[in-house]
Amino acid sequence: MAYSVRALQADDKPRWRELFDGYLRFYESSVPEETIELTFERLLGDGEWDPSGLVAINADGQIDGITHYVFHRSTWSATVYCYLEDLFVDPAVRGGGAGRALINAVYDAADAKGATRTYWATQEFNYKGRMLYDKVAAKSPFIQYRRPV
Numbered sequence: 001m002a003y004s005v006r007a008l009q010a011d012d013k014p015r016w017r018e019l020f021d022g023y024l025r026f027y028e029s030s031v032p033e034e035t036i037e038l039t040f041e042r043l044l045g046d047g048e049w050d051p052s053g054l055v056a057i058n059a060d061g062q063i064d065g066i067t068h069y070v071f072h073r074s075t076w077s078a079t080v081y082c083y084l085e086d087l088f089v090d091p092a093v094r095g096g097g098a099g100r101a102l103i104n105a106v107y108d109a110a111d112a113k114g115a116t117r118t119y120w121a122t123q124e125f126n127y128k129g130r131m132l133y134d135k136v137a138a139k140s141p142f143i144q145y146r147r148p149v
Contacts (some may be wrong), residue, residue: 001058001093003101008043008053008066015063016040016055023066023088027123032041035111043068051085056098065098082110084094084120088131099132105128 008016010054024030030065031039043053053129056065068086090097110118119137121144122129133139 001098002095003056003058003064003096003098004056005056005101005105008055010044012055012063013040014064016053019063019066019088019090020086022090023086024090028125039068052109054102054109056089056101057096058093064093064096065102067102067106069109069118071110074117077116079114079116082106082113082115082118084118087120094128099129100136103132103136118135 006033018035039051042050043136050071051068054067054069055063058064066086066088067084069082069084071080071082074081084103087099088104089102107118120139122135140149
């Protein structure tokens with residue numbers, strides 16, 4: 001299926017929320033309601049360092065996937081890096097091109113910004129997503145550590 005990708009808009013909120021909730025369930029995570037509301041507001045912001053949101057639109061005009069990305073400075077480069085923070089496609093249509101379209105749109109945004117690295121992380125058990133990621137990116141040898149809370 002062919003997908004178009006566009007910036008997240010305010011009236012996308014109900015479908016965005018449905019997909020974002022699915023994303024959180026997939027990763028067995030939860031986020032406080034106030035943080036979800038703040039995240040949506042930030043995704044619609046226009047500040048230089050606000051995260052950005054994109055949606056994948058199917059031929060019927062419905063949103064099948066979402067992604068969020070953020071630009072940041074690096075101590076290793078004079079340019080900026082692009083972190084693709086969230087990517088989720090409705091499970092009913094996975095494998096149909098929405099994920100690839102969203103990643104390519106993030107790549108385009110990174111190129112337009114002059115980013116010299118676009119990267120993301122996923123959990124090891126995300127086998128279906130990793131099948132796509134192996135086709136569109138190179139796997140890093142880094143292991144992520146987090147401070148326990």
